[in-house]
Amino acid sequence: xxxxxxxxxxxxxxxxxxxxxxxxxxxxxxxxxxxxxxxxxxxxxxxxxxxxxxxxxxxxxxxxxxxxxxxxxxxxxxxxxxxxxxxxxxxxxxxxxxxxxxxxxxxxxxxxxxxxxxxxxxxxxxxxxxxxxxxxxxxxxxxxxxxxxxxxxxxxxxxxxxxxxxxxxxxxxxxxxxxxxxxxxxxxxxxxxxxxxxxxxxxxxxxxxxxxxxxxxxxxxxxxxxxxxxxxxxxxxxxxxxxxxxxxxxxxxxxxxxxxxxxxxxxxxxxxxxxxxxxxxxxxxxxxxxxxxxxxxxxxxxxxxxxxxxxxxxxxxxxxxxxxxxxxxxxxxxxxxxxxxxxxxxxxxxxxxxxxxxxxxxxxxxxxxxx
Amino acid sequence: xxxxxxxxxxxxxxxxxxxxxxxxxxxxxxxxxxxxxxxxxxxxxxxxxxxxxxxxxxxxxxxxxxxxxxxxxxxxxxxxxxxxxxxxxxxxxxxxxxxxxxxxxxxxxxxxxxxxxxxxxxxxxxxxxxxxxxxxxxxxxxxxxxxxxxxxxxxxxxxxxxxxxxxxxxxxxxxxxxxxxxxxxxxxxxxxxxxxxxxxxxxxxxxxxxxxxxxxxxxxxxxxxxxxxxxxxxxxxxxxxxxxxxxxxxxxxxxxxxxxxxxxxxxxxxxxxxxxxxxxxxxxxxxxxxxxxxxxxxxxxxxxxxxxxxxxxxxxxxxxxxxxxxxxxxxxxxxxxxxxxxxxxxxxxxxxxxxxxxxxxxxxxxxxxxx
DNA sequence: TTGTAGGCGTTATCAT
DNA sequence: ATGATAACGCCTACAA
Numbered sequence: 001x002x003x004x005x006x007x008x009x010x011x012x013x014x015x016x017x018x019x020x021x022x023x024x025x026x027x028x029x030x031x032x033x034x035x036x037x038x039x040x041x042x043x044x045x046x047x048x049x050x051x052x053x054x055x056x057x058x059x060x061x062x063x064x065x066x067x068x069x070x071x072x073x074x075x076x077x078x079x080x081x082x083x084x085x086x087x088x089x090x091x092x093x094x095x096x097x098x099x100x101x102x103x104x105x106x107x108x109x110x111x112x113x114x115x116x117x118x119x120x121x122x123x124x125x126x127x128x129x130x131x132x133x134x135x136x137x138x139x140x141x142x143x144x145x146x147x148x149x150x151x152x153x154x155x156x157x158x159x160x161x162x163x164x165x166x167x168x169x170x171x172x173x174x175x176x177x178x179x180x181x182x183x184x185x186x187x188x189x190x191x192x193x194x195x196x197x198x199x200x201x202x203x204x205x206x207x208x209x210x211x212x213x214x215x216x217x218x219x220x221x222x223x224x225x226x227x228x229x230x231x232x233x234x235x236x237x238x239x240x241x242x243x244x245x246x247x248x249x250x251x252x253x254x255x256x257x258x259x260x261x262x263x264x265x266x267x268x269x270x271x272x273x274x275x276x277x278x279x280x281x282x283x284x285x286x287x288x289x290x291x292x293x294x295x296x297x298x299x300x301x302x303x304x305x306x307x308x309x310x311x312x313x314x315x316x317x318x319x320x321x322x323x324x325x326x327x328x329x330x331x332x333x334x335x336x337x338x339x340x341x342x343x344x345x346x347x348x349x350x351x352x353x354x355x356x357x358x359x360x361x362x363x364x365x366x367x368x369x370x371x
Numbered sequence: 372x373x374x375x376x377x378x379x380x381x382x383x384x385x386x387x388x389x390x391x392x393x394x395x396x397x398x399x400x401x402x403x404x405x406x407x408x409x410x411x412x413x414x415x416x417x418x419x420x421x422x423x424x425x426x427x428x429x430x431x432x433x434x435x436x437x438x439x440x441x442x443x444x445x446x447x448x449x450x451x452x453x454x455x456x457x458x459x460x461x462x463x464x465x466x467x468x469x470x471x472x473x474x475x476x477x478x479x480x481x482x483x484x485x486x487x488x489x490x491x492x493x494x495x496x497x498x499x500x501x502x503x504x505x506x507x508x509x510x511x512x513x514x515x516x517x518x519x520x521x522x523x524x525x526x527x528x529x530x531x532x533x534x535x536x537x538x539x540x541x542x543x544x545x546x547x548x549x550x551x552x553x554x555x556x557x558x559x560x561x562x563x564x565x566x567x568x569x570x571x572x573x574x575x576x577x578x579x580x581x582x583x584x585x586x587x588x589x590x591x592x593x594x595x596x597x598x599x600x601x602x603x604x605x606x607x608x609x610x611x612x613x614x615x616x617x618x619x620x621x622x623x624x625x626x627x628x629x630x631x632x633x634x635x636x637x638x639x640x641x642x643x644x645x646x647x648x649x650x651x652x653x654x655x656x657x658x659x660x661x662x663x664x665x666x667x668x669x670x671x672x673x674x675x676x677x678x679x680x681x682x683x684x685x686x687x688x689x690x691x692x693x694x695x696x697x698x699x700x701x702x703x704x705x706x707x708x709x710x711x712x713x714x715x716x717x718x719x720x721x722x723x724x725x726x727x728x729x730x731x732x733x734x735x736x737x738x739x740x741x742x
Numbered sequence: 743t744t745g746t747a748g749g750c751g752t753t754a755t756c757a758t
Numbered sequence: 759a760t761g762a763t764a765a766c767g768c769c770t771a772c773a774a
Binding site for chain 2: 766768
């Protein structure tokens, strides 16, 4: 009995801790025509069929230089013919490496994060690694759980973008202790933590966004997330700086810190509608929240940009879909993913003391109808 | 040197074949305080430390009934203390089972599919299985590759929702041959393929959608996907039936088959604007396409529902976000996922000849401003 | 209730 | 260029 067998190439995997989702890339094997057998074919079976040793077969299959090319050809042919599939469990067990890199992100379901992961995928595949991805859902506790899962899954390296409220980095100490390389991206800790980081210049981005609003408005509100998180702290600093440059003073009343959800955006609408002196511009540190705000204002008869001007952050595709289209800060998720993964792999290969480097990627303001 | 260790619970994994993405759920281990050691702790180390045999430790750790509870306590304590982490590779190798179920879906990034996967996750976790999820991106070829990956990953069972253009089911024969249980959901093959199926009544849903439009319009267009795929074929049958019931004759001109993307929706706008006799109602077999259509019409000065009335399909969250909100057919993704996974597990446990059952879940029409 | 022993499939080391 | 052999860590008859 024979069977046709397809060519599988590379792949990802995902994975969740209850609500937490994880992803994993990698590659797999080849194909051919298969003689069906009850039991799985092993390298011993191939060796027996060919009058070779299992060692030779093993080496031939992984293109070891010491094996005669004719032998390699024979082995590979026979392997396909017999429907051999390599047993990754046995291999990992023996090699004590998983070729899996862990990725922990706040959320998977944003297009920015998809882009980051896509970038990581490409680089990981090229280097022969798989990814195991978890989302912390912005909860420090889930992040801790995810880190434990990663550790138990024996990832060879770890990439992290911190959750909303992660303060203590104790859950990552294990990795250090076991010499598992660690790279942070986007939401990163202070440089003194001593790990590689890939970020954008959030300060500058915040300054540009605010400046853009200040060109037409004088009362600009800033809506942001947890100010302990670098990205929000820096954007806020940029906001302050732009105010200063325009000769304006910061007013507590014009700073709002929430979870940046769509609902939070609607709540911002509530808030400013009740204000005696409504802001003329809003720099909102996340597109979704900005959209929630704009929609809610529209529903209450205060359409943008007539009532106020808005700038978001991230350039989510939906920013081009809403009415009015949203002005926002764009940055290259894919590049960020590639860069972070490249940094990690460099560490894995022991290529240089890049362990504490910080890479800063570029961003830009996209002006649309909302401002 | 000691180390704090977190409690990890259940989890998912994802995974892609180039553009294909895969996900995988599962659970992991426990925690405590760890004495750091260079080498990983094994059950042998625990056994030695406790003066027991590795077999006893192995059994104690998995709560084997034959082990004295006092012993279990000791073993578990020691395991935590020593920072033991179970080696899944060794275990899988030995048991010849992966406890992984494969899932192949057309796309991951729809909220419907997220719901399906969430439902699957819960059931899988409860039953001690992990999920490995791949997306075919509507391409039959990618589906084939994903199936091969699943096979090579040695999944214990497979769940499939067919790609847009999958015709031949040869790539799934392998699973049959190896007695790997197979369950289809949503996009399914004919019953004669002889596998379990979980679906909704697409015929009835299509009929309801069309009827709803016919209550106010007489010229109703149907925009749908590949009519070879059960879901579209059935919805179309429902459309025809509703027309018949209303005493109308079907006109070729009012049937459009495309890839149901947002762009395709915009193309539908092009098409009908050029028509001498513009349809008054459109039943579009997918919310995204419907939204693309509505937006495009709005941009050209033909707003809904003034110009025409629209019904979509799936109740994507964005359906409540657009202007006007979209009337659509809703069905329970989560329930579908749970049901499909339950059916699969039943097969794995050899519980009855449910291998060829078809389960039909309910749906309902949600009326909103677009119609 | 616990222990013994062999094997799951692969790969690295050391020969030849 | 190829072979023999011994782990890798866990599980499970079978025995005690």
